[in-house]
Amino acid sequence: MKKHQFRPESLMMSYGYHPEWSEGAVKCPIFQTSTFEFQSAEKGKAFFELAYGLRERREGEKEGLIYSRLNNPDLEILENRLTLWDKAEECAVFESGMSAISTALLEFLKPGDLLLYSQPLYGGTSHFISEVLTQWGVHTLGFHPEHTMAEIIQMVERSGHSGRLAMIYIETPANPTNTLIDISLMRQIADTFSDGDRKVYVAVDNTYMGPLWQHPLKWGADLVLYSATKYIGGHSDLIAGACLGSHELIKRVKTLRTFLGNMAGPWTGWLLLRSLETLKLRMEEQARNAQQVAAYLAKHPQIEQVHYIGLLTEQDGAQYEIYRRQCSSPGAMISFNVLGGEKEAFCFLNHLHLVKLAVSLGSTESLAQHPATMTHAGVPPAEREELHITDNLIRLSVGVENIDDLLWDIGQALEKVKALKGEGERVGG
Ligand SMILES: *Cc1c(COP(=O)(O)O)cnc(C)c1O
Numbered sequence: 001m002k003k004h005q006f007r008p009e010s011l012m013m014s015y016g017y018h019p020e021w022s023e024g025a026v027k028c029p030i031f032q033t034s035t036f037e038f039q040s041a042e043k044g045k046a047f048f049e050l051a052y053g054l055r056e057r058r059e060g061e062k063e064g065l066i067y068s069r070l071n072n073p074d075l076e077i078l079e080n081r082l083t084l085w086d087k088a089e090e091c092a093v094f095e096s097g098m099s100a101i102s103t104a105l106l107e108f109l110k111p112g113d114l115l116l117y118s119q120p121l122y123g124g125t126s127h128f129i130s131e132v133l134t135q136w137g138v139h140t141l142g143f144h145p146e147h148t149m150a151e152i153i154q155m156v157e158r159s160g161h162s163g164r165l166a167m168i169y170i171e172t173p174a175n176p177t178n179t180l181i182d183i184s185l186m187r188q189i190a191d192t193f194s195d196g197d198r199k200v201y202v203a204v205d206n207t208y209m210g211p212l213w214q215h216p217l218k219w220g221a222d223l224v225l226y227s228a229t230k231y232i233g234g235h236s237d238l239i240a241g242a243c244l245g246s247h248e249l250i251k252r253v254k255t256l257r258t259f260l261g262n263m264a265g266p267w268t269g270w271l272l273l274r275s276l277e278t279l280k281l282r283m284e285e286q287a288r289n290a291q292q293v294a295a296y297l298a299k300h301p302q303i304e305q306v307h308y309i310g311l312l313t314e315q316d317g318a319q320y321e322i323y324r325r326q327c328s329s330p331g332a333m334i335s336f337n338v339l340g341g342e343k344e345a346f347c348f349l350n351h352l353h354l355v356k357l358a359v360s361l362g363s364t365e366s367l368a369q370h371p372a373t374m375t376h377a378g379v380p381p382a383e384r385e386e387l388h389i390t391d392n393l394i395r396l397s398v399g400v401e402n403i404d405d406l407l408w409d410i411g412q413a414l415e416k417v418k419a420l421k422g423e424g425e426r427v428g429g
Contacts, residue, residue: 015080072263086215091250234282289332290334372389
């Protein structure tokens, strides 16, 4: 009989945990411990030999539990479950998305190296690249999703550091504009600058679409990064991150994690295991709601433009083509421009009842915010304009609420924006 391959959603309740480890408990307990008892001094010695890479692993030998900064059952089970969605060899979880990102960047970039990155990036990542990595002597070069492969190659060559290009780091869809980047094209650019003994790595922050709707490793990426605070956690009640890739690369990332000490704790690990059981249900419902919200906004007279990849059509050319090839769902992140400017955008945000006015995304509750003055307030105004992060732009993360309630809430807040205009006209005469 052909071996049956269970899908990831079927394995989220059980994979990597054996009830006999814990008195038959169906659910993995919280291993709330900092340290682990060795059965003998010889076993403890053997665990350390492997942890420090002092010798090769013997046939059938497993890494032992030593100390929760190095490994903990809740984290290891969580890491194993996370690999299933992206079909990654290995995963490392962190205490935040930023710690996953900063640890990966520090591991693979050395002084004198060049980092090529897409713009706009998540604010924290952007700050780490421009304010921290540069202090360590890393050269950085940003490009926009609109740039062609030839233009990007030319920019790298003109930077004077093309021989030291070490990594291409991207976010797609870009936050908050939802512009898409072709991951396989990034692979091609990386290969152009790789040679026999030096591989240029491609890293993708997949927080916006993952781990369900976009699988960067499949398109040639070497590393996938997540803020697990978002869809993976999904309930706005924890901060965590993850980095996935090959055994070889993740082993390097985990070694640096051991010494930075920025792994997640067992309680966060346990909460994430619980979140993973409903990941697919939540994300699919969020995307279903988002498609209806986007369609509603696109027809609304108070809306100038809606940026949602589910609204792309053949007329959008390459963007549409990337969406159809690279993403399996339009997702649940929508940005839109209200008619007017900051005043109108704020009026909309201040009058929402069900949708919360807050940053973050990917959670069960819908969240709305104003990128120009909130998540992207640190982007210089000229650059903000170039990236289309305008004063009338609102970013909405759609949750799992009843769709009629969501449409009612958005509709009544837009009515307030319309009334504001009416007042303005009356006052203005
Ligand atoms: C939130 C976020 C991060 C940072 O993650 P934290 O868990 O807040 O540290 C990084 N990238 C993207 C795209 C995000 O949305």
